[in-house]
Amino acid sequence: MSEILSVRHLSVTYTDSTPTIPAVNNVSLSIHDREIVGIAGESGCGKSTLINAILQLLPDSIVDMEGDVLLNGQNLRTLDRESMRRLRWMKISLVPQSAMNALNPIMTIEEQMRRIMEAHWEAARPGEIVARIDETLEMVNIQRQYKKLYPFELSGGMRQRVAIALALALRPDVVVMDEPTTGLDVIVQRGILMEIKRLQKQLGFAVCLVSHDMSLLIELAQTVYVMYAGRIIESGPSRDIYRQGRHPYTRGLIACFPPLQGSQRTVEGIPGSPPDLGQLPPGCAFHPRCPQAIPRCTDQSPSLVNVRPQHAVACHLHTPDIPSDLVEASHDRA
Amino acid sequence: MRYVRRRLIFYLIAFWTSITLNFLIPRLMPGNPAENLMMRMHGKISPYALKALEAEFGVFQHANLAVQYWRYLIALAHGNLGVSITYFPIRVSTVIGQSLIWTLGLIGTATIISFVLGTWLGIWVAWHRHTAWDRLTVPVAMFTSAFPYFWLALIVLYVLGFVLGWFPLSGAYSNTLPPALTLPSIADLLYHAALPALTIVVVSLGGWILSMRNNMIPSLNEDYIQLARAAGLKERTIMYQYAARNALLPNLTGFAMALGFIVAGGILTEIVFSYPGLGFLLYQASSNQDYPLLQGLLLMISFAVLLANFAVDLLYGRLDPRAARSEV
Amino acid sequence: MMTPFTASPGDEGEALPSVKPRSARTWLAFVRNRTGLIGIVIFVGFVVLGLLAPVIAPGNPATITMHIMSPPTAHYWLGTTAEGQSVWSQVIWGTRPTLVIGFIAGALTTALSIIIGVGGAYNGGALDDVATMFSNIFIVIPGIPLMIVLATYLHHAGTVAMILVISATGWPFGARVLRSQTLALRKRDFVQAARLTGESTWGIVQRELFPNMISLIVANFLSTIMYAIGAEVSLQFLGLGNINTVSWGSMLYWAGNYQALAFGAWWWIIPPGICIALVGGALALVNRSIDEIANPQLTSAPKRGRLHRGGTGS
Numbered sequence: 001m002s003e004i005l006s007v008r009h010l011s012v013t014y015t016d017s018t019p020t021i022p023a024v025n026n027v028s029l030s031i032h033d034r035e036i037v038g039i040a041g042e043s044g045c046g047k048s049t050l051i052n053a054i055l056q057l058l059p060d061s062i063v064d065m066e067g068d069v070l071l072n073g074q075n076l077r078t079l080d081r082e083s084m085r086r087l088r089w090m091k092i093s094l095v096p097q098s099a100m101n102a103l104n105p106i107m108t109i110e111e112q113m114r115r116i117m118e119a120h121w122e123a124a125r126p127g128e129i130v131a132r133i134d135e136t137l138e139m140v141n142i143q144r145q146y147k148k149l150y151p152f153e154l155s156g157g158m159r160q161r162v163a164i165a166l167a168l169a170l171r172p173d174v175v176v177m178d179e180p181t182t183g184l185d186v187i188v189q190r191g192i193l194m195e196i197k198r199l200q201k202q203l204g205f206a207v208c209l210v211s212h213d214m215s216l217l218i219e220l221a222q223t224v225y226v227m228y229a230g231r232i233i234e235s236g237p238s239r240d241i242y243r244q245g246r247h248p249y250t251r252g253l254i255a256c257f258p259p260l261q262g263s264q265r266t267v268e269g270i271p272g273s274p275p276d277l278g279q280l281p282p283g284c285a286f287h288p289r290c291p292q293a294i295p296r297c298t299d300q301s302p303s304l305v306n307v308r309p310q311h312a313v314a315c316h317l318h319t320p321d322i323p324s325d326l327v328e329a330s331h332d333r334a
Numbered sequence: 335m336r337y338v339r340r341r342l343i344f345y346l347i348a349f350w351t352s353i354t355l356n357f358l359i360p361r362l363m364p365g366n367p368a369e370n371l372m373m374r375m376h377g378k379i380s381p382y383a384l385k386a387l388e389a390e391f392g393v394f395q396h397a398n399l400a401v402q403y404w405r406y407l408i409a410l411a412h413g414n415l416g417v418s419i420t421y422f423p424i425r426v427s428t429v430i431g432q433s434l435i436w437t438l439g440l441i442g443t444a445t446i447i448s449f450v451l452g453t454w455l456g457i458w459v460a461w462h463r464h465t466a467w468d469r470l471t472v473p474v475a476m477f478t479s480a481f482p483y484f485w486l487a488l489i490v491l492y493v494l495g496f497v498l499g500w501f502p503l504s505g506a507y508s509n510t511l512p513p514a515l516t517l518p519s520i521a522d523l524l525y526h527a528a529l530p531a532l533t534i535v536v537v538s539l540g541g542w543i544l545s546m547r548n549n550m551i552p553s554l555n556e557d558y559i560q561l562a563r564a565a566g567l568k569e570r571t572i573m574y575q576y577a578a579r580n581a582l583l584p585n586l587t588g589f590a591m592a593l594g595f596i597v598a599g600g601i602l603t604e605i606v607f608s609y610p611g612l613g614f615l616l617y618q619a620s621s622n623q624d625y626p627l628l629q630g631l632l633l634m635i636s637f638a639v640l641l642a643n644f645a646v647d648l649l650y651g652r653l654d655p656r657a658a659r660s661e662v
Numbered sequence: 663m664m665t666p667f668t669a670s671p672g673d674e675g676e677a678l679p680s681v682k683p684r685s686a687r688t689w690l691a692f693v694r695n696r697t698g699l700i701g702i703v704i705f706v707g708f709v710v711l712g713l714l715a716p717v718i719a720p721g722n723p724a725t726i727t728m729h730i731m732s733p734p735t736a737h738y739w740l741g742t743t744a745e746g747q748s749v750w751s752q753v754i755w756g757t758r759p760t761l762v763i764g765f766i767a768g769a770l771t772t773a774l775s776i777i778i779g780v781g782g783a784y785n786g787g788a789l790d791d792v793a794t795m796f797s798n799i800f801i802v803i804p805g806i807p808l809m810i811v812l813a814t815y816l817h818h819a820g821t822v823a824m825i826l827v828i829s830a831t832g833w834p835f836g837a838r839v840l841r842s843q844t845l846a847l848r849k850r851d852f853v854q855a856a857r858l859t860g861e862s863t864w865g866i867v868q869r870e871l872f873p874n875m876i877s878l879i880v881a882n883f884l885s886t887i888m889y890a891i892g893a894e895v896s897l898q899f900l901g902l903g904n905i906n907t908v909s910w911g912s913m914l915y916w917a918g919n920y921q922a923l924a925f926g927a928w929w930w931i932i933p934p935g936i937c938i939a940l941v942g943g944a945l946a947l948v949n950r951s952i953d954e955i956a957n958p959q960l961t962s963a964p965k966r967g968r969l970h971r972g973g974t975g976s
């Protein structure tokens with residue numbers, strides 16, 4: 001498996017508000033060929049910011065950014081505008097959060113797909129584009145004749161499928177999905193996620209799937225990253241995370257959502273609410289809510305360290321007692 | 335089409351309301367203006383014409399209001415608006431007919447120029463919102479749209495017409511060059527229309543800029559714009575086809591309100607430039623207390639504004655699939 | 663004529679975003695918003711100018727002197743009219759009737775808008791349908807020509823007639839905006855709750871609706887003042903108002919009558935026009951700041967707003 005997308009020490013700070021908001025803090029992650037990677041975390045922990053930063057959608061006027069984003073070895077941060085524009089959707093595409101509202105209300109489905117394709121397939125004949133539109137819509141189980149409709153004429157679930165079809169239209173290497181099923185009822189959600197899995201197998205793209213639903217990620221993804229207050233606090237193969245999640249927050253998240261299949265467990269929420277990113281508590285940002293906090297947690301910020309070859313945790317309970325600034329997280333996998 | 339039918343019915347009702355208003359106004363005014371008018375005209379015009387005036391205003395008639403209203407509607411249906419006093423014995427409809435073209439040409443063209451230009455500028459400053467252009471445009475637009483039309487007309491006339499002598503001071507064409515479809519004549523017409531049109535455009539432009547900007551900015555924040563960016567559409571496509579096309583819709587809804595003000599401003603502008611359109615005629619009719627002409631003009635202006643609004647509504651129906659396809 | 667675009671021409675059923683908590687914070691935000699402050703300062707400045715007219719420009723502004731059509735001098739700061747009156751003194755005194763008519767007509771128009779818009783929407787049913795129908799119709803029937811016709815019949819509208827004519831044609835704009843806001847509020851929980859607890863209609867309107875609509879009503883009032891001043895000045899310019907009082911409109915009427923510009927007497931024309939534009943602009947600024955507080959995106963400061971604008975971050 002080769003690495004397609006690699007995010008290295010990415011930090012994003014919103015500078016358009018006072019105080020400035022460090023929404024993503026030193027995040028590293030990587031996505032391999034044909035892999036589904038999950039990013040979990042509560043609302044407001046910076047998931048969408050991370051996604052938008054990866055896709056270079058945050059303008060300089062509102063954020064300060066550090067770190068690198070490599071797509072097939074090419075650094076997106078140093079790419080000029082036009083090259084970046086050409087690369088979008090061909091290599092990496094997005095199913096946005098609230099995909100239901102992400103369609104232009106006054107254009108037919110067909111026109112929206114066509115415009116995107118024309119922006120990249122400059123030499124394509126109209127016939128090719130139409131054929132691709134039909135093919136892609138059929139892949140997400142939308143009948144061909146619906147392409148003449150406007151978004152307001154479709155149900156929520158169908159709009160969701162259209163958003164996925166849009167993302168797949170140019171057969172990109174990586175599809176980033178930011179909570180692709182929020183706002184849909186559970187049954188429809190499930191159907192769509194299964195379909196994503198099927199399409200992923202069929203077309204062979206890699207997926208970066210963002211969700212606050214831990215059990216869902218564990219079921220779909222091979223690798224899971226858990227985010228809290230802008231940092232990755234645990235990462236590893238989903239099986240390990242599920243069975244041997246170390247961080248109290250991870251375990252809380254798993255407990256929050258009973259798995260879709262298997263034994264029902266009681267839902268025990270995490271007490272308290274996520275911190276205000278503008279005013280993070282000192283030390284480990286999770287300590288005010290942590291049932292197992294120890295004195296060190298209140299003043300030292302834990303670093304991400306490997307507890308097993310591919311499993312890293314940022315928690316004082318699981319790190320050897322050495323000054324944290326000497327520990328360099330190394331979860332670059334082979 | 336359901337939408338078109340509904341709008342049509344609305345404008346028919348609105349037109350009927352303005353007809354009825356037109357009928358009621360002279361009859362409801364204190365001091366019986368019509369009778370005064372009769373007194374004034376007695377002996378000056380033929381008994382036949384006097385009769386016509388009487389019928390029109392229902393003076394000395396003992397028919398009840400309903401009968402008068404019916405007669406009024408019948409006359410209107412025949413295009414009979416009575417006889418002008420100022421231009422006696424020419425019919426009001428004829429007098430109006432001669433002025434109509436000038437107003438349509440001047441105010442119509444100026445409104446379209448201002449709408450297109452203002453909308454475009456609104457799109458542009460909203461797109462470049464963090465630049466000095468935006469910070470400059472907003473207060474300037476607010477200030478210029480607070481100018482009274484007639485005042486700006488006076489200033490423009492003074493500076494560009496009087497002091498600099500670049501443009502003619504009044505009228506719609508040179509006396510030596512009656513309007514015709516020849517090149518010199520058309521140039522002459524444009525030359526005369528330039529200053530009044532400039533006035534109308536300058537004052538009304540700010541409103542279009544601001545309202546388009548205000549619609550455009552929230553529209554830039556929409557999820558579909560973000561998606562269009564992520565999808566690598568060209569900036570121009572996003573700006574015009576995605577953001578502006580959506581933002582234009584509420585701006586068109588505001589057209590109805592704005593049009594009334596622009597027409598009003600145009601009327602005052604015509605007066606300052608003695609431009610021979612409906613506005614100037616309205617002023618003359620008002621100064622001469624030419625009630626039949628006054629009423630005919632009010633009806634005509636209302637009709638023109640309603641028609642323009644209907645046209646805009648039709649355009650809206652074409653641009654917004656939700657209006658055309660749903661029950662709204 | 664002023665264009666009250668800033669009065670947010672809401673289309674039908676549009677829920678306005680300006681439902682704000684009724685706290686003092688709103689007013690604080692207002693003072694902090696520079697746009698609004700500038701507007702208020704200019705507007706209050708004119709009110710003070712009008713109030714202090716006897717102090718600033720003592721004497722009767724209509725007093726005729728021998729110095730006719732004099733350009734600005736040390737004695738006549740803004741020159742004189744064709745009848746030798748001081749333009750400076752006329753502009754200062756002219757503030758009074760202009761603002762008074764603007765204020766009263768604005769208040770009356772707003773009251774009509776509230777009664778028709780809020781009343782209709784709150785009661786719903788046939789009453790609302792009729793009210794909506796009428797406001798929609800009167801929005802598309804042009805007001806100024808109607809005013810000109812009415813004023814002609816009235817043989818020069820006096821102050822009262824002018825106010826009535828302006829209010830009679832100006833109410834639908836506000837009524838429409840207020841109606842949609844009321845409709846949006848009526849669906850809100852707290853209003854529903856108050857209804858369930860059996861609070862009286864008037865009680866609900868007073869305690870729940872008005873506090874939430876106050877910014878909208880103020881905005882509407884301000885744009886109505888703009889409208890009223892514009893209408894008033896236009897009618898006076900056409901000689902359809904009371905041309906014997908000294909006001910900005912009648913100044914322009916006399917200037918036109920004496921062909922001031924033909925004699926190059928720009929000093930007679932420019933000051934009243936600038937004053938009208940300043941007052942109108944000031945009101946528009948205040949209105950804009952109300953908009954901006956409700957909807958911070960609209961602010962045109964650099965690096966503000968939560969928009970993800972611009973292309974790549976590189």
Ligand SMILES: Nc1ncnc2c1ncn2[C@@H]1O[C@H](COP(=O)(O)OP(=O)(O)OP(=O)(O)O)[C@@H](O)[C@H]1O
Nearest residue numbers: 014017021023042043044045046047048049277968
């Ligand atoms: N343009 C912006 N300016 C300032 N702060 C912002 C901006 N956008 C987001 N934020 C802040 O950044 C933090 C992270 O937001 P983000 O949208 O990335 O969270 P999220 O994890 O995607 O949450 P959700 O699950 O609700 O989508 C939040 O505290 C949010 O208030």
Ligand SMILES: [Mg+2]
Nearest residue numbers: 047048049097
């Ligand atoms: Mg998010």
